[in-house]
Amino acid sequence: MKRIATALAAIMVLSACGGDPLTGGNNNPAPTDTIVVGSANFPESTVLAEIYAQALAAKGVKVSKKLNIGNRELYFKGVQDGSIDLIPEYSGVLLKHVNKEATEVAPDEVYAALKKSLPQGLTVLDKSAAEDKDAVVITKQTAAQYSLKSIDDLVPYCKEFVFGGPPEFQNRPDGLPGLKAKYNCEFKQFKALDVGGPLTVAGLKDNTVQAADLFTTDSAIKANEFVVLEDPKNVFAAQNVLPLINEKKATQQVRDVLNAISKKLDTKVLLDLNQKLASPDKPEPEKVAKEWLASAGI
Known part of the structure; x- marks a missing residue:
């Protein structure tokens, strides 16, 4: 349903x-x-x-x-x-x-x-x-609290975090399956939001989600001082x-x-x-x- x-x-x-x-x-x-x-x-x-x-x-x-x-x-x-x-x-x-x-x-x-x-x-x-790439994005506060600069740094905490993004991110090879395959990162829960839109931004700001999928050219990243985590294993290829x-x-x-x-x-x-x-x-x-x-x- x-x-x-x-x-x-x-x-x-x-x-x-x-x-x-x-x-x-x-x-x-x-x-x-x-x-x-x-x-x-x-x-x-x-x-x-x-x-x-x-x-x-x-x-x-x-x-x-x-x-x-x-x-x-x-x-x-x-x-x-x-x-x-x-x-x-x-x-x-x-x-x-x-x-x-x-x-x-x-x-x-x-x-x-x-x-x-x-x-x-x-x-x-x-x-x-x-x-313009998809990226795993967190707040400045979360980055400081957990000392996060890359997705590698995030791995020990994945099971504690709720991840937000568009529904299709659950099944795309460069979405959750890619994060699991390349980083062994499985989140506590996935929350279906929107395509890099106001719901995703609001979810990060109010801590409904602790990490989210946003586009790297999204003006909300700079406006809210969000942190784009580095992707050393290239889940997200050139875009x-x-x-x-x-x-x-x-x-x-x-x-x-x-x-x-x-x-x-x-x-x-x-x-x-x-x-x-x-x-x-x-x-x-x-x-x-x-x-x-x-x-x-x-």
């Missing part, structure tokens, strides 16, 4: 965000003259999708958008069935999604393995220098931002536009974009994307 309730709640949230939840096999293929741009259900993915869509549209490419779809397990079905053509992705986690046995961790090795592992009909374009696209839609014009964006993206840009999205006036991702494209001369 709990799983059913969680699934229903997720669908309601996605609907409220204007997303188009995908079920795989029940979606119409994208029109042949249009590139359908999708995004996952967190702000960074949405603003990157807006950057892709606006840049392509400015060059005369016909685009439509399906934003805030959900997690990778959900939206990847849409990419495979052709109802989504293009989506911003992260190299390491995408590699693990298509090849759970992958062991590559360095940026170039991950990228090369990913290109070989993708299903027929899909490809990735140039990777950017921008990187370079790059476009995942339907090969049939990857014309030379489209490749040139998207590769130009990747050339301009770095981790500082991601941090700046996230900081703007989290600012008090809460600007729409569409506006933030438009401003960045102008500043980047794209």
Whole structure:
């Protein structure tokens, strides 16, 4: 019953965000003259999708958008069935999604393995220098109390800690299974929260969870003086931002536009974009994307 309730709640949230939840096999293929741009259900993915869509549209490419779809397990079905053509992705986690046995961790090795592992009909374009990893994050107070700097330091205390993160973190190879396999770290309890969002941040702040999964470019880390634990055994591989696209839609014009964006993206840009999205006036991702494209001369 709990799983059913969680699934229903997720669908309601996605609907409220204007997303188009995908079920795989029940979606119409994208029109042949249009590139359908999708995004996952967190702000960074949405603003990157807006950057892709606006840049392509400015060059005369016909685009439509399906934003805030959900997690990778959900939206990847849409990419495979052709109802989504293009989506911003992260190299390491995408590699693990298509090849759970992958062991590559360095940026170039991950990228090369990913290109070989993708299903027929899909490809990735140039990777950017921008990187956003999942990370085990704790509060400054917890770090001081237990003298924690790395996940290795955390191991003796894992069974005392409640861990918080998105539901899928329980089963992904680079989630709890990876922490168990590489560090022998099993937490006292897992608390399903959100994708690096306000529930996770609040859980850390009020000590509902003592450790959590957050993205390294999340502005909440600096704002709350959270501590990102080092990952010496590389549970979290390189995570370079790059476009995942339907090969049939990857014309030379489209490749040139998207590769130009990747050339301009770095981790500082991601941090700046996230900081703007989290600012008090809460600007729409569409506006933030438009401003960045102008500043980047794209």
